Amino acid sequence: MTTILTRPLGATVRPGKVTLLRVLRSEWIKLRTVRSTSITLLTAVAAMVGLGMLVTHLRAGDLNAREVAHFNGAEVSLSMYRPAQLAVGVLGVLMFTGEYSTGMIHATLTAVPRRLPMLVAKAAVFTGVVLVLMTAASFAAYFGGQAVLSSTHAHLSTHLSDPGVTRVVFGTALYLTVVGLFGVALGAIIRSSAGAIATLVGILLVLPGLGALLPADWAQHIDPYLPSNAGQAVLSVVPDPAMAPWTGLSLFAGYAAALLGLAAWLLKRRDA
Amino acid sequence: MIEAHCLTKRYGSKTAVEDLSFTVRPGIVTGFLGPNGAGKSTTMRLILGLDAPTAGHVTVNGRPYAMHEAPLREVGAMLEARAIHTGRTAYHHLLALAATTGIPRQRVNEVIDLVGLREVASKRAGGFSLGMGQRLGIASALLGDPATVILDEPVNGLDPEGIRWIRNLLKSLAGEGRTVFVSSHLMSEMALTAEHLVVIGRGRLIADTSVEEFTRSAARTVVRVRCPDIDRLKGLLAGPDVTLTACAPYTLEVVGLTTDQIGYTAADHGLTLLELSPQRISLEEAFMELTRDAVEYRSTAAGEPVAARSAS
Numbered sequence: 001m002t003t004i005l006t007r008p009l010g011a012t013v014r015p016g017k018v019t020l021l022r023v024l025r026s027e028w029i030k031l032r033t034v035r036s037t038s039i040t041l042l043t044a045v046a047a048m049v050g051l052g053m054l055v056t057h058l059r060a061g062d063l064n065a066r067e068v069a070h071f072n073g074a075e076v077s078l079s080m081y082r083p084a085q086l087a088v089g090v091l092g093v094l095m096f097t098g099e100y101s102t103g104m105i106h107a108t109l110t111a112v113p114r115r116l117p118m119l120v121a122k123a124a125v126f127t128g129v130v131l132v133l134m135t136a137a138s139f140a141a142y143f144g145g146q147a148v149l150s151s152t153h154a155h156l157s158t159h160l161s162d163p164g165v166t167r168v169v170f171g172t173a174l175y176l177t178v179v180g181l182f183g184v185a186l187g188a189i190i191r192s193s194a195g196a197i198a199t200l201v202g203i204l205l206v207l208p209g210l211g212a213l214l215p216a217d218w219a220q221h222i223d224p225y226l227p228s229n230a231g232q233a234v235l236s237v238v239p240d241p242a243m244a245p246w247t248g249l250s251l252f253a254g255y256a257a258a259l260l261g262l263a264a265w266l267l268k269r270r271d272a
Numbered sequence: 273m274i275e276a277h278c279l280t281k282r283y284g285s286k287t288a289v290e291d292l293s294f295t296v297r298p299g300i301v302t303g304f305l306g307p308n309g310a311g312k313s314t315t316m317r318l319i320l321g322l323d324a325p326t327a328g329h330v331t332v333n334g335r336p337y338a339m340h341e342a343p344l345r346e347v348g349a350m351l352e353a354r355a356i357h358t359g360r361t362a363y364h365h366l367l368a369l370a371a372t373t374g375i376p377r378q379r380v381n382e383v384i385d386l387v388g389l390r391e392v393a394s395k396r397a398g399g400f401s402l403g404m405g406q407r408l409g410i411a412s413a414l415l416g417d418p419a420t421v422i423l424d425e426p427v428n429g430l431d432p433e434g435i436r437w438i439r440n441l442l443k444s445l446a447g448e449g450r451t452v453f454v455s456s457h458l459m460s461e462m463a464l465t466a467e468h469l470v471v472i473g474r475g476r477l478i479a480d481t482s483v484e485e486f487t488r489s490a491a492r493t494v495v496r497v498r499c500p501d502i503d504r505l506k507g508l509l510a511g512p513d514v515t516l517t518a519c520a521p522y523t524l525e526v527v528g529l530t531t532d533q534i535g536y537t538a539a540d541h542g543l544t545l546l547e548l549s550p551q552r553i554s555l556e557e558a559f560m561e562l563t564r565d566a567v568e569y570r571s572t573a574a575g576e577p578v579a580a581r582s583a584s
Contacts, residue, residue: 026371113338
């Protein structure tokens with residue numbers, strides 16, 4: 001012990017400034033070195049592709065003529081974004097709550113005391129990883145679903161060049177990424193995994209259900225603008241007349257941006 | 273160098289730190305002492321900018337901590353709560369922290385060896401014992417080769433070997449000219465490591481003194497005297513700098529006089545002494561006495577019925 005002690009410290013250390021690029025690298029290391037990342041992302045991909053193909057197969061099984069008219073092979077093959085969004089949302093939440101629950105946040109904020117670069121880096125790293133992976137998963141789910149359809153019900157399968165299909169495939173990846181950013185913001189604001197996940201589920205799944213209870217003349221002015229309803233406008237091959245696809249996704253992203261803004265303000269203002 | 277000016281921190285109606293001013297100088301180990309709940313950890317959080325003070329301000333090496341461009345180079349800190357993600361390995365934990373200021377991988381390996389965690393560096397920190405967690409916390413603190421080292425209760429959970437290691441480490445860090453600020457609730461531990469003491473109780477400054485000075489004033493001798501005619505002896509010994517406490521029948525505890533002085537006084541007046549024995553107060557007792565006084569002072573200041581007290 002004593003021999004190690006007498007060695008002068010810091011022979012190799014010349015730390016420079018804290019830069020956004022360095023904080024990005026730090027957050028990238030953090031994201032890839034905890035198990036929850038691979039668990040949630042694998043869950044999301046497995047749901048999208050595996051469940052997607054299964055559901056496509058089952059739903060195409062016995063359709064009557066009327067149902068065939070409403071069946072959309074692209075939408076059905078991507079419909080398992082629903083369970084996948086929970087996995088992605090949980091990963092987003094854990095970006096912050098994993099640090100608050102373990103006390104790691106103290107070390108992080110001691111290294112990056114200006115705080116905001118850390119939020120920016122977390123959101124950026126998350127967006128990069130999830131967008132790339134979910135784009136791949138969306139394409140895999142789409143092609144997997146079409147492969148299932150063409151082997152059994154060739155008339156139901158779609159092609160990427162069909163109107164709206166490419167938009168829906170990319171839109172699914174973008175929608176899932178924005179859901180994850182909701183999670184990141186809620187995790188930073190609420191700081192507890194349980195609370196943030198419950199709130200995320202409330203916003204994504206419960207709010208539209210409550211909207212449906214409104215009187216019809218109110219509902220038409222409110223329902224399309226609820227976060228997940230707006231975001232899911234991009235997922236319809238035939239655009240919803242009440243909300244254009246990209247307008248809806250932009251509105252959804254706007255809500256996420258507002259929440260991230262609130263998270264930034266609170267992060268700067270609150271005691272850690 | 274850490275300079276705190278009139279720091280006050282309130283959480284709701286609870287005051288954790290009140291009007292605290294002190295300076296921690298480089299080149300020596302400064303002990304930060306106080307009973308549990310005295311506000312030591314809060315003060316350290318204020319220094320690191322984790323919490324914002326309600327009033328007052330604190331600078332590290334001349335600037336608020338957050339204003340430094342390379343904060344890990346200025347201050348290395350280990351707070352009492354283990355600041356480690358339980359699901360990450362020790363190596364990756366340090367690597368992620370190092371990345372924020374461009375500290376090379378080589379330095380990460382260097383601090384791992386320094387704290388003796390080589391064998392468990394690739395194990396997840398959640399399975400670490402308290403002592404291993406402390407070592408990892410110290411590795412994080414030393415990562416940036418900081419000019420100022422702040423450690424909250426570093427000996428907690430360490431075995432005797434580890435405690436000795438910490439003592440030597442702190443001294444060698446100070447010997448290299450660094451500012452070393454270490455909290456503890458154990459006076460005896462600080463007496464062995466620190467040169468200077470900042471003592472707080474209930475969030476207020478009680479003493480800002482060298483350990484030597486503190487030891488000298490604390491280690492005043494109490495003399496125990498037993499005498500059949502105790503009331504007469506009491507009258508003879510009374511004086512401006514003398515404290516007399518009756519502790520048993522015919523027995524006094526005298527502070528401020530030596531055994532010689534008491535013996536001669538008694539002999540001059542023909543009094544028989546049945547016992548005359550010096551008793552040393554330990555540093556720990558002196559510390560407890562000091563902090564107890566502060567507590568009493570504070571409750572009076574907070575609006576106790578002072579008049580009723582002085583009447584009794």
